[in-house]
Each structure stands twice: as C-alpha cells, then as structure tokens.
Amino acid sequence: MFTNRKTSFVMSSPYLAWALIFIIVPIGMVFYYGLTDTTGAFTFENIASIAQPEHSKALWLAIELALISTLICFLLAYPLALILARNKMSSDGILTTLIILPMWMNFLLRTLSWVTLLENRGVLNSILGALHLPQLYIINTPAAIVVGMVYDFLPFMILPLYNSLAKIDDAVINAAQDLGANKLQTLWHVILPLSLPGILSGVTMVFIPSLTTFAISTMMGGSKILLIGNVIEQEFTLTYNWHLGSGLSLVLMVFIVINMVVSMISDQGED
Amino acid sequence: MKKELIQLQHISKSFDGNMVLDDLNLTIHENSFVTLLGPSGCGKTTTLRIIGGFERPDEGKVIFDGQDITSLAPNKRQLNTVFQKYALFTHMDVAENIAFGLKIKNKPSNYIKDKIKYALKLVNLEGFEHRMPDSLSGGQQQRVAIARAIVNEPKVLLLDEPLGALDLKLRQDMQYELIRLKNELGITFIYVTHDQEEALTMSDHIVVMNQGYIQQEGSPEQIYNEPENAFVADFIGDSNILHATMVRDELVNILGTDFVCVDKGFGENNPVDVVIRPEDIELVPRGKGTLPGVVTNVIFKGVHYEMDVEAGGYEWLVHSTRLNEVGSEIDISVDPFNIQVMNKPESEDEKALSVEDA
Numbered sequence: 001m002f003t004n005r006k007t008s009f010v011m012s013s014p015y016l017a018w019a020l021i022f023i024i025v026p027i028g029m030v031f032y033y034g035l036t037d038t039t040g041a042f043t044f045e046n047i048a049s050i051a052q053p054e055h056s057k058a059l060w061l062a063i064e065l066a067l068i069s070t071l072i073c074f075l076l077a078y079p080l081a082l083i084l085a086r087n088k089m090s091s092d093g094i095l096t097t098l099i100i101l102p103m104w105m106n107f108l109l110r111t112l113s114w115v116t117l118l119e120n121r122g123v124l125n126s127i128l129g130a131l132h133l134p135q136l137y138i139i140n141t142p143a144a145i146v147v148g149m150v151y152d153f154l155p156f157m158i159l160p161l162y163n164s165l166a167k168i169d170d171a172v173i174n175a176a177q178d179l180g181a182n183k184l185q186t187l188w189h190v191i192l193p194l195s196l197p198g199i200l201s202g203v204t205m206v207f208i209p210s211l212t213t214f215a216i217s218t219m220m221g222g223s224k225i226l227l228i229g230n231v232i233e234q235e236f237t238l239t240y241n242w243h244l245g246s247g248l249s250l251v252l253m254v255f256i257v258i259n260m261v262v263s264m265i266s267d268q269g270e271d
Numbered sequence: 272m273k274k275e276l277i278q279l280q281h282i283s284k285s286f287d288g289n290m291v292l293d294d295l296n297l298t299i300h301e302n303s304f305v306t307l308l309g310p311s312g313c314g315k316t317t318t319l320r321i322i323g324g325f326e327r328p329d330e331g332k333v334i335f336d337g338q339d340i341t342s343l344a345p346n347k348r349q350l351n352t353v354f355q356k357y358a359l360f361t362h363m364d365v366a367e368n369i370a371f372g373l374k375i376k377n378k379p380s381n382y383i384k385d386k387i388k389y390a391l392k393l394v395n396l397e398g399f400e401h402r403m404p405d406s407l408s409g410g411q412q413q414r415v416a417i418a419r420a421i422v423n424e425p426k427v428l429l430l431d432e433p434l435g436a437l438d439l440k441l442r443q444d445m446q447y448e449l450i451r452l453k454n455e456l457g458i459t460f461i462y463v464t465h466d467q468e469e470a471l472t473m474s475d476h477i478v479v480m481n482q483g484y485i486q487q488e489g490s491p492e493q494i495y496n497e498p499e500n501a502f503v504a505d506f507i508g509d510s511n512i513l514h515a516t517m518v519r520d521e522l523v524n525i526l527g528t529d530f531v532c533v534d535k536g537f538g539e540n541n542p543v544d545v546v547i548r549p550e551d552i553e554l555v556p557r558g559k560g561t562l563p564g565v566v567t568n569v570i571f572k573g574v575h576y577e578m579d580v581e582a583g584g585y586e587w588l589v590h591s592t593r594l595n596e597v598g599s600e601i602d603i604s605v606d607p608f609n610i611q612v613m614n615k616p617e618s619e620d621e622k623a624l625s626v627e628d629a
Contacts, residue, residue, distance in 0.1 A: 171358035177345040179372035
C-alpha cells in the first residue's frame with residue numbers, strides 16, 4: 001500500500017516533524033549549551049567540571065545506587081516473571097494488572113507515600129514500636145533512595161522479562177528435561193540465556209531512569225544526598241547555569257550510550 | 272515374542288474434566304517400531320507425553336523395564352523425545368545442541384566430541400557442527416533434534432509427529448531415514464502421527480486410537496486388511512463401508528444382493544458392517560458380476576483411475592487401472608476374500624466411537 005516512497009514520506013512526515021522538534025532540536029540545544037560558555041565561546045570546561053570532587057562524587061554515587069537498584073529489581077522480578085510466564089497465569093490478566101496498577105498513580109505521589117512509610121516517626125516505625133521491635137532509621141539515607149528506585153522502576157523490569165519468558169516454547173523446556181537437565185540446570189542453561197533480550201531491556205529500562213533521577217533522591221534522601229541528577233537539576237533551577245548543567249548532562253549521556261551499546265552487542269551476540 | 276519393555280496399565284487422564292484417555296492398556300515390545308495413529312484429539316500425544324514423563328496419569332501405572340516409573344521425572348527416564356516443532360535450543364549451535372544431554376551428564380569432552388561426530392554422520396549432517404538452528408531448513412532441524420536425542424543412547428525414542436511440518440517429498444525421504452536409523456540403532460521407536468500412510472510405511476506395530484480408546488492394534492497388514500470396526504476401516508485408507516446382513520456363514524447380503532464371503536461366526540440374519548477397499552472392486556461387463564451399476568464420475572490419479580459407481584442405491588468408490596467412461600453400465604464384482612465383515616457396535620460406548628460420530 002505504502003510502497004511508493006513519496007507516499008510513505010507524506011504519511012510519516014508528522015512523526016518526523018515531531019521527532020525533529022521534540023527530540024533532535026532539544027538534544028542539539030544541550031550540545032550547544034554544554035560546549036559553550038556564557039559569552040557563547042566554545043569550551044570543554046563544562047564537561048571537564050565533572051572532575052570536580054562534588055560532581056564526580058555525585059556521579060559515582062548515582063552509578064552505584066542505580067546498579068544496586070537494578071540488581072535488586074532483577075532479583076525480585078525474574079522469579080515473578082518466570083512464575084507468571086510459565087504458569088500462563090497472565091491469561092486472566094489479573095496479575096499483570098496488579099503489576100501495572102501502581103503505575104496508574106503519579107510516581108511522585110508513590111515516592112512521597114514511601115517517605116510517609118519510612119519516616120523516623122512514620123508508619124513502619126509505629127508498627128515496629130507497637131511490636132516492640134527495633135526502630136528502622138532509614139529515611140534520608142542512600143538505602144531509602146534505593147527503596148524508592150526499586151519500587152518505582154520494578155514494573156519496567158518485570159514486563160520485558162515476562163515478555164521474553166512467555167515467548168519460550170514449553171517444548172524447549174520439556175526438551176531440556178528430556179535430555180536429563182533438572183530444574184536448576186534447565187533454568188541456567190536454557191531459560192536464562194533464552195530470556196537474555198528481556199534481561200537486557202529490563203536492565204536498561206531500570207538503570208537509565210535510576211541513574212538520572214533527581215526526584216526520588218530529593219524526596220527519599222531529604223535533599224542531603226546529591227546524585228548527579230540533583231546536581232544537574234540545581235544548575236538549571238537554582239544557579240541558572242545552563243551551560244554547566246548541559247555539560248554534566250552530556251557526561252551522563254555517555255554512560256547511557258555505553259549501557260545501550262553493551263545491551264545491543266550482547267543481544268546481537270545471540271544470533 | 273520379543274521382551275516387553277513398556278507397559279501402560281489402566282491409564283486414565285483428563286484435562287479440565289475432559290476425558291482424554293480412559294483405562295488404556297498397552298504393551299510395547301523391545302526393539303519394535305510402534306506407531307500411535309489417530310485423528311487429532313484421540314489421545315495419542317497425551318499417551319506419548321505420559322511415557323515421556325511430561326504428563327502424569329490420573330490413574331494407572333507406567334512400567335518401564337519391569338519398574339514403575341509413573342511418577343519419575345522426565346530427566347530421570349531412560350528415553351528421549353523428538354518434539355513436534357523440533358524444540359532446538361536456538362541460543363546454541365548444532366554441536367552444542369547435540370552435546371547438551373551429554374554435558375549435563377558430565378561426560379568427558381573427548382567422548383562428547385566423538386558422539387557429536389557419530390550422530391551427525393548418522394543423520395547425514397556432517398560439517399554442520401557450528402551452524403545455528405535458525406539457519407537450517409525444517410528437515411535439517413529435525414535431523415539435529417533426532418541426533419540430539421540419540422546421542423544419549425536411550426532405550427526408547429519417542430517421536431511426536433516429527434514429520435508434520437515438512438513438505439511431502441522430504442517427509443517421504445525422512446520416513447526411509449527413520450526406518451534405517453531404527454535398524455542401525457536397534458532401539459524401540461514410539462511414533463505418534465495422524466498420517467495413516469506414514470504409519471503403514473514405517474511401523475512394525477500400529478495402535479489405532481480414537482477418543483481415548485484403542486480401536487485396534489496389529490501389524491500394518493492386519494490393520495489395513497482386517498479392520499475390526501468401521502472407524503479403523505475408514506481411518507486407514509479409502510474404503511466402502513456398508514450396512515449389511517449376514518445371511519449365514521460365508522454369505523452376506525449387501526444392499527439387497529447376496530455376496531459370497533469367507534467370514535464365519537457372525538450368526539444368521541444378523542446386521543453387520545462390511546468394508547470393501549476400492550482397489551478390491553472389479554468392474555465387469557453387465558451380466559458378468561454380482562451387482563449392476565453405472566459409472567457416475569472419473570478422476571485420473573496417476574497410478575489409477577478413481578471412479579464413483581452408483582449401484583444398489585450406494586455410491587461405491589472404485590480404484591482401477593482400467594478406465595470405464597462415465598455412463599458405462601457395468602457390474603460390480605468382489606472376490607470373497609476381499610469382503611471384510613465386522614460386528615456392528617453393540618454398546619452405547621462403542622457406538623460413540625463409530626465412524627458416524629468420528
């Protein structure tokens with residue numbers, strides 16, 4: 001139907017225009033601001049400022065917390081996705097809906113409710129106190145930020161894992177058992193490698209927002225713990241230094257690109 | 272008689288209240304090629320999966336080499352399966368696929384190497400070690416699946432419609448390959464198919480199933496020449512199945528005309544079913560045969576002509592190498608040996624299995 005080049009260009013032009021205005025131009029602007037100073041002259045100083053101790057510390061902490069929350073998300077999501085996919089429970093859709101349900105609420109609201117739960121005089125500690133158990137002083141620590149990240153981004157890990165696991169034919173798993181593999185060997189040698197594409201997209205979809213977040217760290221960290229996302233946000237909203245903010249964004253982009261390239265290479269290695 | 276290797280005793284299985292197998296009893300002998308044959312939903316695949324350990328029967332026992340293996344996990348059974356859609360591991364190359372079972376069993380790498388070579392030679396895929404399954408044709412993938420199963424030296428190879436996805440020519444070639452493999456390996460093959468020609472070509476022993484019951488067991492010749500009921504007659508090849516009356520021993524009345532036959536012991540004036548294969552009907556000049564008829568349709572099939580003959584109020588299917596033009600007025604003649612008389616179904620249960628309901 002749309003084999004004609006001209007027709008296909010006309011049909012796709014709204015999307016091309018959208019991509020140009022809302023994706024290409026903003027990225028171009030980030031590059032422009034990041035590579036210039038206030039006078040408009042070309043400079044690498046904004047990017048080099050990542051070497052400043054407070055910036056590099058924020059970057060490494062962000063990477064560390066993003067890695068930890070990605071790992072926790074994976075460890076929580078994989079067994080759940082496996083159970084959902086292999087038992088074909090999703091056919092009734094209830095469990096899938098339950099997983100997606102939290103996403104219907106604004107994520108700031110969800111994070112805020114965790115603050116209420118974890119506060120030093122919050123819901124969790126009231127319950128622990130009533131049970132005469134030791135109190136948990138976790139709010140405003142990196143651990144609280146990880147809790148927020150895991151809670152907010154867990155569905156993004158479950159869904160791609162579920163999709164790739166559901167695609168594995170029962171006969172392939174039967175074949176592994178038939179050839180003598182026990183459940184653990186089947187998981188390790190067959191199910192895990194066959195679900196690699198899902199693992200890679202799940203990791204990407206959790207790692208990148210965790211790495212760049214500033215809202216979760218602001219709320220759960222009580223503005224005391226700065227991640228690279230918070231530093232960039234402050235450059236734009238507090239000190240109005242768009243050049244420095246853009247420069248640091250470019251550095252962050254490098255890490256995102258590395259993550260995606262690694263995913264793509266691993267994915268192609270499968271073919 | 273060969274040694275009994277597998278016994279299914281009083282096996283019943285239902286899925287969601289649907290009875291798939293009902294009190295099934297089956298004995299499989301060592302070193303035989305047994306085919307479970309039947310239409311889809313007859314329970315043949317479920318039977319195979321129970322033998323393989325992928326389904327557990329609701330009732331009954333599976334005896335393997337004298338031992339009860341009913342609740343033994345598939346990975347502990349001395350048999351291997353070739354699955355319908357090959358079920359190769361797409362993330363491994365051909366050699367890794369074949370080595371899978373041996374690596375799980377921690378066999379030495381030299382042994383594994385030799386086995387891969389041997390298996391690939393056996394299935395005519397030498398030099399394919401490092402190809403990925405996705406780059407192979409359906410027939411090649413099927414051969415890899417067979418190689419992957421046989422390197423484990425199973426006592427029994429289970430094959431679940433393994434040729435179903437292949438085209439006709441390849442399917443016929445693979446039939447001969449499977450017979451050759453079975454003879455070279457000297458192990459038992461249990462083969463599931465709905466294709467009666469496949470079953471007749473390859474098997475030593477055919478088990479015809481329908482609606483969870485075994486309809487008839489026997490050699491391909493027995494199944495084809497002496498079907499025990501209308502279902503088997505209809506399912507195995509083309510046939511004319513007629514309501515008839517047994518006048519007395521060796522005489523049956525079909526459509527109001529008496530035919531001489533060789534069957535005895537059906538009583539006198541008893542209703543029976545009669546099956547006559549289309550190639551067993553001779554069309555002879557008017558007055559020379561038993562039942563007068565008219566040719567109403569002719570199709571050339573290559574090896575023979577397929578003719579419809581209207582005679583005695585029934586449309587007979589006739590296969591012959593000699594052409595009788597449409598409109599020819601001829602007589603039908605059947606050799607007494609080629610009239611197969613069968614009991615009518617008696618109970619309601621049996622009736623449910625008759626050809627009308629199938």
